Amino acid sequence: MNFGLQELRNDVMALSADAWRTAARGWRIAVAVVVATAGLVAAGWRWDRPLSERIRASTNPRVQAILGRIRAWGAFNDTLVLAGVLYAAGRWRRRREWRRAALAAVLAGMASGVVVNALRVTTGRPRPRANLPDRFTGPALTWNRQSFPSGHSGASFACAAALLTATPPYGVLATVNAVVVASASVANRSHYLTDAVAGGALGGLVGVAFGVAARRRAAAGAGAPADGGPQ
Numbered sequence: 001m002n003f004g005l006q007e008l009r010n011d012v013m014a015l016s017a018d019a020w021r022t023a024a025r026g027w028r029i030a031v032a033v034v035v036a037t038a039g040l041v042a043a044g045w046r047w048d049r050p051l052s053e054r055i056r057a058s059t060n061p062r063v064q065a066i067l068g069r070i071r072a073w074g075a076f077n078d079t080l081v082l083a084g085v086l087y088a089a090g091r092w093r094r095r096r097e098w099r100r101a102a103l104a105a106v107l108a109g110m111a112s113g114v115v116v117n118a119l120r121v122t123t124g125r126p127r128p129r130a131n132l133p134d135r136f137t138g139p140a141l142t143w144n145r146q147s148f149p150s151g152h153s154g155a156s157f158a159c160a161a162a163l164l165t166a167t168p169p170y171g172v173l174a175t176v177n178a179v180v181v182a183s184a185s186v187a188n189r190s191h192y193l194t195d196a197v198a199g200g201a202l203g204g205l206v207g208v209a210f211g212v213a214a215r216r217r218a219a220a221g222a223g224a225p226a227d228g229g230p231q
Contacts, residue, residue, distance in 0.1 A: 011103050018213030019107070023205075030205055037201040041194040045134075048192035052128040055187055067188035074152040074181030079109040079159040082174050086167065097218035101166035104214035105159040105174070111210070112158035112203040113151060119202075120146045128189040150191040150199035153182040158203035158210075165211025166218070178203075 023030065059067075083102040090098030124140035125148035126132035137145060156178035164171025182196040191199075 007099075008103070011100055012107065014217060015100065015104050015107055015210060015213045018216065019104075019111075019209040022212045022216075023209045026209070033201060033205055037198055041198055044194045044197070048194055049128070049134055051193055052186075052189055056128075056189060059187065064188055067184045070181060070184035071152060071188060071190060074156050074177075074184065076109060076113070076155055078177050078181060079105060079155055082159060082163070082170075082177065086163070086170060097214070098167065100214040100217055101163060101170075101211070104166055104210040105162040105207070108158040108162040108203075108207040108210040109155040112154040112206040115206065116149050116151050116154035116199050116202055120148055120151060123148045125192075125195070128192055134192075147191055148195045148198060149202060150182065150185050150195040152185050153178070153191070153196040153199035154203035154206075156181040156203065157200040158207035161204040161207025162211040162214065163207075165208055166214040171211075 083105040086105070087099050087102035090096065090102060121141065122139055124137035124145045126134065126137070126145050127143070127147040130144035130147075132144070136148070140146060156174075160171060160174035160178040162171075163174045178200065182200055185191045186193050186196050
């Protein structure tokens with residue numbers, strides 16, 4: 001097998017296993033974050049529709065078009081670009097820990113997508129633009145009833161949390177990107193604010209687990225190639 005592909009395969013498997021172990025060890029923290037997020041959602045729910053209506057009244061079509069492009073960028077494109085740049089830099093500079101951090105970001109985004117999308121299909125909260133009563137209606141396969149939590153926010157914050165944990169300076173850029181993507185989702189009325197908060201919190205939890213896995217393997221020097229290949 002090509003050395004680069006073998007390294008990629010080994011790192012994906014190792015990061016996934018380590019992230020799962022990290023999540024299992026930190027389940028109490030995860031529960032606390034979920035409970036705190038649920039409290040924020042419950043407290044902020046009544047403000048969601050008034051805020052969304054205020055945004056609708058004050059946002060012109062040109063701004064809406066820009067927000068739509070930001071949303072398109074945040075549909076996992078941001079994760080792939082941010083991780084791809086870091087991975088390429090890791091190849092160029094022979095930095096194995098950068099490559100692992102990039103893979104952790106992609107894996108975190110994918111795992112977050114599974115969790116968040118399963119929840120939003122199950123809860124059935126109508127999107128602001130649907131102009132339907134704001135309540136959980138149960139399982140729904142239609143786009144206009146998949147508002148809670150925000151998938152874009154979840155994936156972007158999962159990527160950001162992984163990078164912020166594994167490569168803090170680069171993670172700051174990813175975090176700014178996640179805030180912009182989440183804000184655009186609220187501003188163009190694809191989601192309520194509490195949708196973005198819940199999605200971001202869940203994505204952040206997943207991202208931290210993968211980021212910790214990448215950081216621990218970097219600290220331990222795990223996975224060094226026996227044939228003297230690039231680190």
